Amino acid sequence: MYPLDTVTIHQFRGLQDLELKDLGQINLLVGMNNCGKTSVLEALLLYANPLDIKTWLTLSRLREGALRLPSSRFESLQWLFPKQPQILEAESIPTGIKISSQGASAIKEIAINYQDREEIRFFVKPEPVTPEDVFEEYEKEFQETSSRLELDIEITQNPKSPNLKGMIPVGVERKIIFEGTGKASIFPELKKEWKKLSLPIAIITPESHRSNFGQLRLLSKASFENFKFDVIQLLKIMDDDIEDLEILINPQTVSHQASIYIQHKKLGLTPLNTFGDGVRRLLHIALQLPRAKDGILLIDELESTIHTEALEESFQYQRIVQILHQLRADFLQECNVYFGGGTLLALMYGEYRQSQNIDFLCSDRQGYRQLREAIFTQQYAALFKNTEGLSFPREIRADRYGVRFPIMIDDVNIRLEIVSEGRIELDDPDTLEWCPVPSLSLIDRAAEKLLANSDRWMDSSVLSRDLIDLAILAYHGDLPDRSFIKAEAAYPVREPLKRAIAAFRELADGGDRYYQALQIQNPTQIREGLEQLSRVR
Incomplete structure (x- = not known):
C-alpha cells in the first residue's frame, strides 16, 4: 500500500x-x-x-x-x-x-x-x-x-x-x-x-534550483547525513566527468558568500552556476530526495530537467514492472518459475542499461511440465491475472527449451521468455519489496550470468552485456564465491570470464560503442567493476 x-x-x-x-x-x-x-x-x-x-x-x-x-x-x-x-x-x-x-x-x-x-x-x-x-x-x-x-x-x-x-x-x-x-x-x-x-514530502518547481542559499543548506545536509556520494553518482548520469561537490568561498573575491563548486575531470573546480539548468536542477532533485523518503516527491515540469529521450528508458522499465504486476505470481511460484536475467539486474541497480526482455527460469522438471500443460489448455490466461493494456500478436510458443511470446504495451514490443534451466538447480527465490513475482536468489543471479558469459562472450552482437552485468554485480559486491562454485559444476566459467575481460579491454574505442548501444549513462561503474572482476582467481 x-x-x-x-x-x-x-x-x-x-x-x-x-x-x-x-x-x-x-x-x-x-x-x-x-x-x-x-x-x-x-x-x-x-x-x-x-x-x-x-x-x-x-x-x-x-x-x-x-x-x-x-x-x-x-x-x-x-x-x-x-x-x-x-x-x-x-x-x-x-x-x-x-x-x-x-x-x-x-x-x-x-x-x-x-x-x-x-x-x-x-x-x-x-x-x-x-x-x-x-x-x-x-x-x-x-x-x-x-x-x-x-x-x-x-x-x-x-x-x-x-x-x-x-x-x-x-x-x-x-x-x-x-x-x-x-x-x-x-x-x-x-x-x-x-x-x-x-x-514526508518535497516539491521541485522550475525555479527552485535557482536559490543558492537553499542549495547550500541541502548540500550541507547531504554531507552531514552521508549521502553526498549518492548525489554525485546521480549527477554522473548526466555528466560522467563530475567527480565531487564542494562548498567554497572564492579567495579571489571580496565577497564572503559561499557557493557550490563542482570538481570536474576536464574543467577543474568550476562554480555550479556555470553549468546548464539540467545539471543544476538534477542536483536539486537529488538533494531533495531524502526529504521525501517514505513519502512523496513532487516535480513540476519534469521535462525541463530530463530530456524526453532519457525519460523513455525509465518508461520502458515502468512498462516491464506493469507487466510483472499483471502476471499470476502465485502460479509462477507454484511452478518454481523465477524472474532473472539482465532486466532484473537493471531494475535492481538503478536501470544502469537498457533491456527490453523479461526473462524467467525454471529448473524444476515437474514445475515446467505443469507450466506447459496450463499454457496448452489456457494460453495467456494461465500466466496473466489480467491483460488490461496488453495485446499479444500471436499464440505462445513452447518447447523443451522454453516458453516465448511477444507483448505489446503502449505500442512497444517486449519479449517474455521462460527458459527451462537444465544446467543448475535453482535455489529458493528471493522476495524483493518492489517486485511482485518470485526472483532468482543472489547466488543464482550471478551464477546464471557467469554461465551466459561463458556461452556467448565471443559473439559481438551480444555487446558484452553479460560481462557488463557481471561488472555491475562486482561493483556492488554481489558476486559471491558460491556463484562461481555453482556455475562451474555445470562447465568452466572462470577462464571464459578472463578472456571476455581481455577482449573487452582490447576494443579500440574502450567499449564506448557498447555503452552507447546499451544506453549506459555511467560507464565508470562498469570500468570499476571490470577492474574488480579482473582480480578473480
Whole structure:
C-alpha cells in the first residue's frame, strides 16, 4: 500500500471533484498548459502537512519563483481557495478546500475554510503646537487598521494508517492565523504526537534550483547525513566527468558568500552556476530526495530537467514492472518459475542499461511440465491475472527449451521468455519489496550470468552485456564465491570470464560503442567493476 492509493480533490483553486485513482510508485500528469497540473501538486503538498505554517507560506509564494513579485501574502493564500463565478446565473460553488484520500497516509480527509478579519482602532494623539498656540489645546484623531487571515482546519484521521498505531483516531480541529504584521500562529498548539499526521514530502518547481542559499543548506545536509556520494553518482548520469561537490568561498573575491563548486575531470573546480539548468536542477532533485523518503516527491515540469529521450528508458522499465504486476505470481511460484536475467539486474541497480526482455527460469522438471500443460489448455490466461493494456500478436510458443511470446504495451514490443534451466538447480527465490513475482536468489543471479558469459562472450552482437552485468554485480559486491562454485559444476566459467575481460579491454574505442548501444549513462561503474572482476582467481 502506498501513502496515497487514491486522491480526490473535491475543492482546491479551480479544481473540483478530481479523482486520481490507482496511484503507483511513479505517476505522470500530462495535459495542456493552464489545465491544473501544478494545482494538483500544490493540493498534494498541502494535504501532506496541512497543520504546518511553513507549508502554507511555501504555497503562497510557490508560483512567484525567482521574480518574487510583490503580491500580498493574504491574496496569495486566498487564491488557494475556490472562487465564486462572476456570472450571476452560474451555480455557486463552496469556497472551502476539501481533499480526501485512500492509502497508508495518516490523514483521510481535510476540510479548510478561511475568514478575512479587519480591525480599525481609533485613538487620539496630541498634536504639536507652536508657541503662539500655547494657551490652546490641540488634539487630532487617528485610526489604525490591522488585518488578519484565519484558517479553520478540520482533519479526519485514517484509522488504518500504520503511522497511527497505538493512537486513538479522533478528529483534529485547528486554527491558523496570519497577521498583517507577518506573524503566524496556530491554536491550540500542536502536541508532538500530531506530527505523525504529516507525510514526508518535497516539491521541485522550475525555479527552485535557482536559490543558492537553499542549495547550500541541502548540500550541507547531504554531507552531514552521508549521502553526498549518492548525489554525485546521480549527477554522473548526466555528466560522467563530475567527480565531487564542494562548498567554497572564492579567495579571489571580496565577497564572503559561499557557493557550490563542482570538481570536474576536464574543467577543474568550476562554480555550479556555470553549468546548464539540467545539471543544476538534477542536483536539486537529488538533494531533495531524502526529504521525501517514505513519502512523496513532487516535480513540476519534469521535462525541463530530463530530456524526453532519457525519460523513455525509465518508461520502458515502468512498462516491464506493469507487466510483472499483471502476471499470476502465485502460479509462477507454484511452478518454481523465477524472474532473472539482465532486466532484473537493471531494475535492481538503478536501470544502469537498457533491456527490453523479461526473462524467467525454471529448473524444476515437474514445475515446467505443469507450466506447459496450463499454457496448452489456457494460453495467456494461465500466466496473466489480467491483460488490461496488453495485446499479444500471436499464440505462445513452447518447447523443451522454453516458453516465448511477444507483448505489446503502449505500442512497444517486449519479449517474455521462460527458459527451462537444465544446467543448475535453482535455489529458493528471493522476495524483493518492489517486485511482485518470485526472483532468482543472489547466488543464482550471478551464477546464471557467469554461465551466459561463458556461452556467448565471443559473439559481438551480444555487446558484452553479460560481462557488463557481471561488472555491475562486482561493483556492488554481489558476486559471491558460491556463484562461481555453482556455475562451474555445470562447465568452466572462470577462464571464459578472463578472456571476455581481455577482449573487452582490447576494443579500440574502450567499449564506448557498447555503452552507447546499451544506453549506459555511467560507464565508470562498469570500468570499476571490470577492474574488480579482473582480480578473480
